[in-house]
Amino acid sequence: MRRANLRYKPRMTLPRLTNAQAPLTQEVSVLNERGEGETLSIPAERALTVYVDKTELLTVMTLGTSPELLVLGWLRNQRLVEQLEEVVSITVDWDCGEHGEGAAAVATRGGLRDLEAKTAKKTVTTGCGQGSVYGGLMDALDGVRLDEAAQLKKSDLLGLLDAVRRQETTYKSAGSVHGCALFEGPKLLFFVEDVGRHNAIDTIAGWMWMQGLASANKVLYTTGRLTSEMVMKAAQMGVAVVVSRSGITAMGHEIAQKLGVCAIGRAINSRFVVYSAANRLKFEA
Amino acid sequence: MRRANLRYKPRMTLPRLTNAQAPLTQEVSVLNERGEGETLSIPAERALTVYVDKTELLTVMTLGTSPELLVLGWLRNQRLVEQLEEVVSITVDWDCGEHGEGAAAVATRGGLRDLEAKTAKKTVTTGCGQGSVYGGLMDALDGVRLDEAAQLKKSDLLGLLDAVRRQETTYKSAGSVHGCALFEGPKLLFFVEDVGRHNAIDTIAGWMWMQGLASANKVLYTTGRLTSEMVMKAAQMGVAVVVSRSGITAMGHEIAQKLGVCAIGRAINSRFVVYSAANRLKFEA
Numbered sequence: 001m002r003r004a005n006l007r008y009k010p011r012m013t014l015p016r017l018t019n020a021q022a023p024l025t026q027e028v029s030v031l032n033e034r035g036e037g038e039t040l041s042i043p044a045e046r047a048l049t050v051y052v053d054k055t056e057l058l059t060v061m062t063l064g065t066s067p068e069l070l071v072l073g074w075l076r077n078q079r080l081v082e083q084l085e086e087v088v089s090i091t092v093d094w095d096c097g098e099h100g101e102g103a104a105a106v107a108t109r110g111g112l113r114d115l116e117a118k119t120a121k122k123t124v125t126t127g128c129g130q131g132s133v134y135g136g137l138m139d140a141l142d143g144v145r146l147d148e149a150a151q152l153k154k155s156d157l158l159g160l161l162d163a164v165r166r167q168e169t170t171y172k173s174a175g176s177v178h179g180c181a182l183f184e185g186p187k188l189l190f191f192v193e194d195v196g197r198h199n200a201i202d203t204i205a206g207w208m209w210m211q212g213l214a215s216a217n218k219v220l221y222t223t224g225r226l227t228s229e230m231v232m233k234a235a236q237m238g239v240a241v242v243v244s245r246s247g248i249t250a251m252g253h254e255i256a257q258k259l260g261v262c263a264i265g266r267a268i269n270s271r272f273v274v275y276s277a278a279n280r281l282k283f284e285a
Numbered sequence: 286m287r288r289a290n291l292r293y294k295p296r297m298t299l300p301r302l303t304n305a306q307a308p309l310t311q312e313v314s315v316l317n318e319r320g321e322g323e324t325l326s327i328p329a330e331r332a333l334t335v336y337v338d339k340t341e342l343l344t345v346m347t348l349g350t351s352p353e354l355l356v357l358g359w360l361r362n363q364r365l366v367e368q369l370e371e372v373v374s375i376t377v378d379w380d381c382g383e384h385g386e387g388a389a390a391v392a393t394r395g396g397l398r399d400l401e402a403k404t405a406k407k408t409v410t411t412g413c414g415q416g417s418v419y420g421g422l423m424d425a426l427d428g429v430r431l432d433e434a435a436q437l438k439k440s441d442l443l444g445l446l447d448a449v450r451r452q453e454t455t456y457k458s459a460g461s462v463h464g465c466a467l468f469e470g471p472k473l474l475f476f477v478e479d480v481g482r483h484n485a486i487d488t489i490a491g492w493m494w495m496q497g498l499a500s501a502n503k504v505l506y507t508t509g510r511l512t513s514e515m516v517m518k519a520a521q522m523g524v525a526v527v528v529s530r531s532g533i534t535a536m537g538h539e540i541a542q543k544l545g546v547c548a549i550g551r552a553i554n555s556r557f558v559v560y561s562a563a564n565r566l567k568f569e570a
Contacts, residue, residue: 031558195534249480251331271318
């Protein structure tokens with residue numbers, strides 16, 4: 001006998017993602033200021049062209065850490081895909097060109113709706129790596145509702161900053177990349193680096209989506225500045241607290257205030273400033 | 286009597302540019318890590334929508350230092366305008382919207398050629414602020430020929446770094462912006478900051494164009510990383526030496542080597558590394 005209040009929800013089929021790997025750094029010979037030869041590591045930077053159902057959509061420059069999650073998160077943050085089930089698979093191949101160019105083939109269940117309309121209006125933003133925001137993103141802000149109860153304890157913020165400091169990174173070995181991390185309190189859930197900070201946040205969005213994670217009480221950490229687009233992307237992901245090693249721009253500040261995003265900047269070791277929604281940060285005795 | 290080898294070139298009419306001004310910083314109230322109130326400066330970030338002959342082209346997020354030169358340089362670096370005479374005027378107005386949005390009205394002599402074709406293929410890059418490179422930029426590399434004789438003395442490089450250090454900046458007062466400067470030897474010609482480093486380099490391109498400056502023996506300094514697009518833009522401007530406070534990515538390195546751009550990174554005070562075309566840097570006794 002089947003009870004009426006027990007709903008059998010068929011388990012959602014997750015998109016099939018490849019796990020394409022490529023070296024994240026390479027060694028180069030340089031001269032130092034005394035004219036002496038040295039060997040240094042520098043981060044990879046690869047062109048990844050995204051095809052959706054065999055139609056070329058765009059080319060992204062990326063470090064190449066998690067290209068499948070990057071593409072998935074990008075599709076979501078651009079609101080080109082609304083439901084995870086729409087994506088059947090994302091297949092990345094790094095051996096498509098003579099310079100290590102890659103291709104990401106996205107197969108969808110029924111095509112992307114309104115693709116032309118959504119990609120028609122371009123905004124070139126302050127973003128690193130994922131700078132293009134298609135039109136309508138600003139409009140979408142009206143629909144953003146963050147959990148009013150989402151908070152972070154100061155002790156957890158300090159724990160978070162300590163975890164960031166201890167993380168092994170491409171930045172430490174090669175420089176010139178941005179890092180982004182998702183936390184639950186002081187607990188590091190996912191960490192990613194990319195040549196652009198927007199790639200990094202998109203990759204986190206892709207990861208959250210695959211995990212089916214609710215974003216209330218998640219905290220987003222970024223090494224990059226809190227520009228308008230960074231704050232918007234966090235809010236769209238439902239994240240109410242963002243922490244940056246760097247500062248904030250006026251528009252990032254305005255949007256954070258408007259949406260109630262607690263924006264914390266200049267956060268290194270035990271120092272930080274709270275730019276907005278300070279009620280979300282709990283200064284304990 | 287007119288001599289055959291004396292050509293009278295009519296003096297070119299320069300585009301008329303407005304000189305739109307807007308505050309570069311604003312003060313905000315923050316809490317510090319002890320929960321105490323403080324006042325901090327943060328940099329402005331404005332949406333500037335570019336209209337070419339009344340057709341909307343794109344929206345750029347910018348600090349707003351030199352919006353007219355930014356738009357001019359952007360049009361050039363995207364190869365949407367080939368000759369300065371094609372541009373009649375650029376008129377910027379910062380009072381177009383309730384949040385201080387701006388509009389840049391570009392009037393051209395005969396319209397932009399191939400606008401649709403040139404804006405059809407998008408690349409989302411690692412760039413801050415000016416991230417979108419339209420297709421064909423990579424193709425354009427084949428046409429780049431840098432002056433083989435262009436060199437920089439180490440003493441001039443150190444003088445350049447000292448001038449950067451002494452420069453009064455929005456970065457020093459408000460953080461969160463990138464700076465870019467054009468030098469001739471150790472002499473600072475033009476300095477600009479923006480929320481995105483690509484905006485900054487585009488503004489320099491616009492300034493050089495208006496000045497009619499030859500770019501041989503010019504040096505471009507940037508606080509940002511030397512990604513593929515930064516090196517490409519410098520090379521397209523004819524600049525053979527680029528200096529960054531930050532590092533280089535693998536693709537920036539590859540392109541610098543291919544084009545013979547002397548890429549110098551990690552340059553602070555008297556320290557630096559030379560990544561490519563080291564023959565252009567003269568280590569004197």
